[in-house]
Amino acid sequence: MGRPGFVLEVDRSTPPTLFFHGEGFRLEPLPVGSRVVYPAEPLEPIEDPDDAIRHALLHPLGDREPLPALLFPGMKLTIAFDDISLPLPPMRAPDVRQRVIEAVLDLAAEAAVDDVVLIAALALHRRMHDHELRHALGARVFDAFEPNGLLLQHDAEDPANLVHLGHTDQGEDVEINRRAAESDLLVYVNINLVAMDGGHKSVATGLASYRSLRHHHNVQTMQHSRSFMDQERSELHSSNWRMGRLIAASGVKVFQIETTLNNDTFPKPFAFLQKREWEWSARDRASYFAAAKALDRTPPRIARSLFQTQRAPYGITGVHAGEVEAVHAATTANVYRQQLVPVEGQTDVLTMGLPYICPYNVNSIMNPILVMCLGLGYFFNLYRGKPLVRQGGVLIMSHPTPWEFHPVHHPSYIDFFEQVLSETTDPVEIEAKFEEDFATDPWYVHLYRTSHAYHGVHPFYMWYWGAHALQHLGGVIVVGGDPKAVRRLGFKPASSLRDALEMAEDVVGRDPSITHIHNPPILLADVT
Amino acid sequence: MKALVFERSLPRLAAARVAWKAGPLAFTRDAEEPPLPGPDWHRVRPRLAGICGSDLATVEGRSSRWFEPIVSFPFVPGHEIVGDLDDGTRVVVEPVLACAARGIDPPCEACSEGATDRCERLAFGHLQPGLQTGFCTDTGGGWSTALVAHESQLHRVPDGMSDEAAVMVEPAACAIHAAVAPGVTGDTVAVIGAGTLGLCTIAALRTHALPGRLIAAAKHPEQRRLARELGADTVVEPAELRRAVRRATGSMALDTGLTGGADVVVDCVGSEATITEALAVVRPAGTIVLVGMPGRVNLDLTPLWQRQVMLVGAYAYGTEVDIGRRTFDLAFDLVQEAGLERLVSAVYPLERFREAIDHATAAGRRGAVKVAFDLRQERERNR
Numbered sequence: 001m002g003r004p005g006f007v008l009e010v011d012r013s014t015p016p017t018l019f020f021h022g023e024g025f026r027l028e029p030l031p032v033g034s035r036v037v038y039p040a041e042p043l044e045p046i047e048d049p050d051d052a053i054r055h056a057l058l059h060p061l062g063d064r065e066p067l068p069a070l071l072f073p074g075m076k077l078t079i080a081f082d083d084i085s086l087p088l089p090p091m092r093a094p095d096v097r098q099r100v101i102e103a104v105l106d107l108a109a110e111a112a113v114d115d116v117v118l119i120a121a122l123a124l125h126r127r128m129h130d131h132e133l134r135h136a137l138g139a140r141v142f143d144a145f146e147p148n149g150l151l152l153q154h155d156a157e158d159p160a161n162l163v164h165l166g167h168t169d170q171g172e173d174v175e176i177n178r179r180a181a182e183s184d185l186l187v188y189v190n191i192n193l194v195a196m197d198g199g200h201k202s203v204a205t206g207l208a209s210y211r212s213l214r215h216h217h218n219v220q221t222m223q224h225s226r227s228f229m230d231q232e233r234s235e236l237h238s239s240n241w242r243m244g245r246l247i248a249a250s251g252v253k254v255f256q257i258e259t260t261l262n263n264d265t266f267p268k269p270f271a272f273l274q275k276r277e278w279e280w281s282a283r284d285r286a287s288y289f290a291a292a293k294a295l296d297r298t299p300p301r302i303a304r305s306l307f308q309t310q311r312a313p314y315g316i317t318g319v320h321a322g323e324v325e326a327v328h329a330a331t332t333a334n335v336y337r338q339q340l341v342p343v344e345g346q347t348d349v350l351t352m353g354l355p356y357i358c359p360y361n362v363n364s365i366m367n368p369i370l371v372m373c374l375g376l377g378y379f380f381n382l383y384r385g386k387p388l389v390r391q392g393g394v395l396i397m398s399h400p401t402p403w404e405f406h407p408v409h410h411p412s413y414i415d416f417f418e419q420v421l422s423e424t425t426d427p428v429e430i431e432a433k434f435e436e437d438f439a440t441d442p443w444y445v446h447l448y449r450t451s452h453a454y455h456g457v458h459p460f461y462m463w464y465w466g467a468h469a470l471q472h473l474g475g476v477i478v479v480g481g482d483p484k485a486v487r488r489l490g491f492k493p494a495s496s497l498r499d500a501l502e503m504a505e506d507v508v509g510r511d512p513s514i515t516h517i518h519n520p521p522i523l524l525a526d527v528t
Numbered sequence: 529m530k531a532l533v534f535e536r537s538l539p540r541l542a543a544a545r546v547a548w549k550a551g552p553l554a555f556t557r558d559a560e561e562p563p564l565p566g567p568d569w570h571r572v573r574p575r576l577a578g579i580c581g582s583d584l585a586t587v588e589g590r591s592s593r594w595f596e597p598i599v600s601f602p603f604v605p606g607h608e609i610v611g612d613l614d615d616g617t618r619v620v621v622e623p624v625l626a627c628a629a630r631g632i633d634p635p636c637e638a639c640s641e642g643a644t645d646r647c648e649r650l651a652f653g654h655l656q657p658g659l660q661t662g663f664c665t666d667t668g669g670g671w672s673t674a675l676v677a678h679e680s681q682l683h684r685v686p687d688g689m690s691d692e693a694a695v696m697v698e699p700a701a702c703a704i705h706a707a708v709a710p711g712v713t714g715d716t717v718a719v720i721g722a723g724t725l726g727l728c729t730i731a732a733l734r735t736h737a738l739p740g741r742l743i744a745a746a747k748h749p750e751q752r753r754l755a756r757e758l759g760a761d762t763v764v765e766p767a768e769l770r771r772a773v774r775r776a777t778g779s780m781a782l783d784t785g786l787t788g789g790a791d792v793v794v795d796c797v798g799s800e801a802t803i804t805e806a807l808a809v810v811r812p813a814g815t816i817v818l819v820g821m822p823g824r825v826n827l828d829l830t831p832l833w834q835r836q837v838m839l840v841g842a843y844a845y846g847t848e849v850d851i852g853r854r855t856f857d858l859a860f861d862l863v864q865e866a867g868l869e870r871l872v873s874a875v876y877p878l879e880r881f882r883e884a885i886d887h888a889t890a891a892g893r894r895g896a897v898k899v900a901f902d903l904r905q906e907r908e909r910n911r
Contacts, residue, residue, distance in 0.1 A: 415775050418768045443780050 002041025005341030019353030045315020062326025071111035121206030124455035199328035200244020263521035348512030377465030401481030425490035531672035536601035544589030577670030578608030600656035606670025607662035642847030703728035706842035711815035714791020721796035722746030734759030
C-alpha cells in the first residue's frame with residue numbers, strides 16, 4: 001500500500017526540491033517555511049486486469065444489464081474510445097483500452113454481432129496517427145478494423161455524419177456522431193486520468209460537434225468552474241451532465257466502461273522522479289545528475305523525442321461498467337483515492353514545474369499556448385474547495401517555453417499566437433472578437449478533417465482553460481522561458497526561481513507564503 | 529562648397545560592394561558650385577537632405593547597371609531636399625529631370641501629359657544624363673551646400689511646415705504614386721517592408737486606396753509600432769505574413785503559397801525574397817506593385833503566369849490623372865495630415881557622412897526610419 005500524499009514544510013535540512021522544466025528538470029532550494037505538496041505513492045494495481053474487466057462487463061453498475069444481455073445478432077454496435085490525449089504519458093503496452101475493447105469484442109463475437117465500428121472520440125482534437133491507434137488498440141484490433149474501414153476517427157465537421165438530438169433545458173445544442181447515436185448500443189471505453197474526465201463528458205464532448213461544444217467550452221463556463229476537477233462546483237461538468245441526460249433521453253443507449261490508473265508515471269531510468277527528494281538513494285542522485293547533465297547537452301529536438309517515447313508503467317486500479325452516472329461515481333471515488341491530498345490554507349505564491357507533456361502535445365511540441373494551458377488550466381485547477389493560491393496571488397511556473405509550434409498538429413495555434421495574442425490576452429475579448437472566425441476558417445476545417453491538425457478553435461479553448469486562473473491571479477512568472485514568448489503570453493519572464501520570488505514580492509508583499517505543487521505524478525489538492 | 533561627391537571608378541565601385549567606406553563617395557570642402565544652366569534655374573541651398581534606399585544602393589555599389597546611361601559622373605547624391613532659394617523662399621525639390629528642366633520643347637508625350645515620371649528624354653537635352661537631381665553632374669544634389677534646380681522642380685513650403693516635414697514630401701510622393709497606381713483596389717492590401725517607403729505607403733494607402741484591411745509586414749519593433757500608428761490594421765513580422773494574409777482572406781495554403789490571397793501586395797523592399805513572398809500571397813489576377821527599387825533578382829515567375837498576376841512598377845511621381853493633381857501637391861497634404869515628420873529619426877552634419885550612412889543602413893535595427901543630412905548650420909550656405 002503506497003503512502004498517502006502530504007504537505008512538507010521546508011526547513012534547513014530539506015534538500016532542494018525537484019522542479020520539472022520541459023524536457024528537463026531542476027533542483028531548487030525553496031525558502032525555509034515554504035510548503036511542498038507531494039502526491040500519494042502509487043496505489044496497488046489490480047492483480048488480474050483482464051479478469052476485472054470481464055467482471056465489470058458482467059456485473060454492471062446502475063440501471064444497466066450485463067453487456068452480453070445487450071448484444072444480439074444483427075445489431076449495430078459502436079465502440080468509442082478516448083483518444084491520444086489520455087493517459088499522460090502514454091501507457092506501456094498493452095494499453096487498457098486494448099484490454100477492454102478486446103473483451104467487448106469477444107462478447108460481441110459470442111453474440112454473433114457483426115456490425116461493429118470503432119470510433120476514436122476526438123472531439124476537436126487532431127486525428128490520431130496509425131501508430132498511435134495501433135498502440136492504443138493493439139495490433140490485433142487495429143489490423144482487424146482499420147483495413148476494412150471500420151476504425152473511424154470522429155469528425156466534428158462532417159454534417160452528414162452528425163445528428164442533432166435537441167436542446168437541453170438551458171438551450172444547449174446537443175449534436176453528436178450519427179453512427180454512435182443511431183447504434184443499438186454505444187460502448188464507451190474511457191481512461192479516467194483526472195476527476196474531470198469521463199461520465200457524460202465522454203460522449204457529450206468526445207463525440208460532439210463544434211456547435212455543441214461551444215456551449216461549455218467557453219470563457220463563462222471556465223470562469224464558473226471552480227475547479228473543473230470538482231464536479232460539485234464545475235459548470236463544465238453541469239453542462240455535460242445536462243447534455244448526457246438529453247442524449248440518454250433521446251434513446252441513445254450508452255454502456256460506459258471507465259478505467260482508472262495508479263500514478264506510477266515514470267519508467268525505470270526516471271524512477272527517482274517518483275520519489276521524495278530526501279529519500280533519494282545515492283543511485284537516485286547519480287541518476288538525476290547524469291540525466292540532468294545529459295539533457296543539458298542534448299539538442300532540444302532530440303530531448304523531445306527521447307521523452308516522447310517514454311511509456312508509463314501505470315497499474316490499473318479500477319474498471320467499472322454500466323450506466324454512465326453510476327459508473328462515474330465509482331470512478332471518481334477511485335481517482336480521489338489516488339490523487340487527493342489535504343492542504344490547509346491558501347498561499348501567496350504557488351510554484352510549479354511544468355513537464356514536457358500535456359494532453360495536446362503527445363508526440364508533438366509543447367508550444368507556448370500549451371504551456372499556459374498546462375500551468376493555468378490544468379495545474380492551477382488541480383484543487384477541490386479553493387485554489388491553492390489566494391486571490392491576487394502569484395503563480396510561478398518553470399518551463400523553457402520555446403517559441404516553437406508543430407506545423408502539422410497546431411497550425412491554428414501559430415496564427416492565434418501571432419495574430420490574437422499580439423493584440424490581447426483577455427479571454428473575453430478574444431472569444432468575442434476572434435473565435436468564430438477561427439472556428440469556421442475553411443483551411444483549419446480542411447486540416448482538421450484530412451490531416452492531423454487540432455481544430456481551428458482549439459487554441460481558444462486552451463486559452464479559456466486558463467480563464468479562471470487569469471481572473472484569480474495577481475501575476476504569472478515563467479522561470480527559464482523564452483522571454484519573448486513569455487511576454488507574448490502576457491506573463492513575466494525570470495531567469496531563476498530566486499528572481500521570480502523577488503518579482504512576486506512586488507505583487508504580494510514581502511515574505512510571502514510559498515507553496516510548491518510537486519506534480520507529476522498528478523495530485524489534487526483538497527484545500528480547506 | 530561642401531559636398532559628398534560620387535566619382536565613376538570601377539575598382540572603387542567593386543570595393544564598395546565589400547565595404548562601402550572604400551567606395552567612390554568622398555567628402556570635399558572645395559567642390560565648385562554648379563553653374564545655373566539657364567534663365568529658369570535657381571540656386572538651392574539645402575536645409576535637410578534625406579538618405580534614401582536608392583542612395584544607399586548607389587553608395588554600396590549595389591545599383592543596377594540599368595542606370596548607367598541615365599546618370600552622369602561625377603555627381604552629388606541627394607534627391608530628398610528641402611532648401612532655400614537665394615531670395616529666402618523655402619522650397620522642396622521635385623527631383624525628376626524631365627523635358628522641361630532639360631529644355632526640350634516640344635516635350636515628350638509623357639511630359640506633355642504631366643507624367644514626368646515616365647519622361648523619355650532623361651539622357652537628352654542641354655543637361656548631362658540624369659534621371660533625377662542627385663544623379664546628374666550638372667545639377668548637383670542635396671548632399672552639399674548648394675545645387676541648382678529648374679523652376680518646374682520647385683514647390684514652395686508652407687510657412688507652418690517644419691523642415692523635417694518638408695524633407696518627407698519626396699518619399700511621401702513616391703508612396704502616393706504607388707497607392708493610386710492602376711489596379712490598387714480591393715478589400716485586402718498587404719505592404720511588405722516598413723522602412724521610410726513602406727511606412728509612407730501605409731499612410732498613402734490609408735488616405736487614397738481605402739482598403740478594407742491593410743496588412744503590413746515589418747521587421748523591427750519600432751517599424752511595427754509606426755505601421756500600426758499610420759493605419760495598418762494588422763502588423764506582423766515578415767515570416768508571419770503568409771499566415772496573416774491567409775487568415776484575412778480565408779484562403780487555403782499550399783507549400784508554395786496561398787491559393788487565394790491579397791488583392792494587392794505593395795512591395796516596398798524589392799528584394800528577391802520579398803518579390804517571391806509577394807507572389808506567394810497575392811490572389812490570382814491580383815496586383816503586385818513594386819515600390820522598392822529591385823535591382824537584379826532571380827525569380828520563379830511561374831506563379832505570375834499561372835495565376836495571371838499583374839506586376840507593376842511604381843517609380844517617382846508626376847501628375848495623378850485620376851485625381852487631377854500633381855503628386856507633390858498631394859504629398860504636402862499627406863505629410864501634414866499623417867504627421868510624417870515623425871519619421872525623421874536622426875540628422876547629421878555632412879562631415880559625419882560615414883556615421884550617417886551607417887545609421888541609415890541599419891535604421892530599422894536601430895529603431896530609426898529616416899536619416900538626413902542637416903545643412904542648416906553650414907557656414908558655406910550662410911555666406
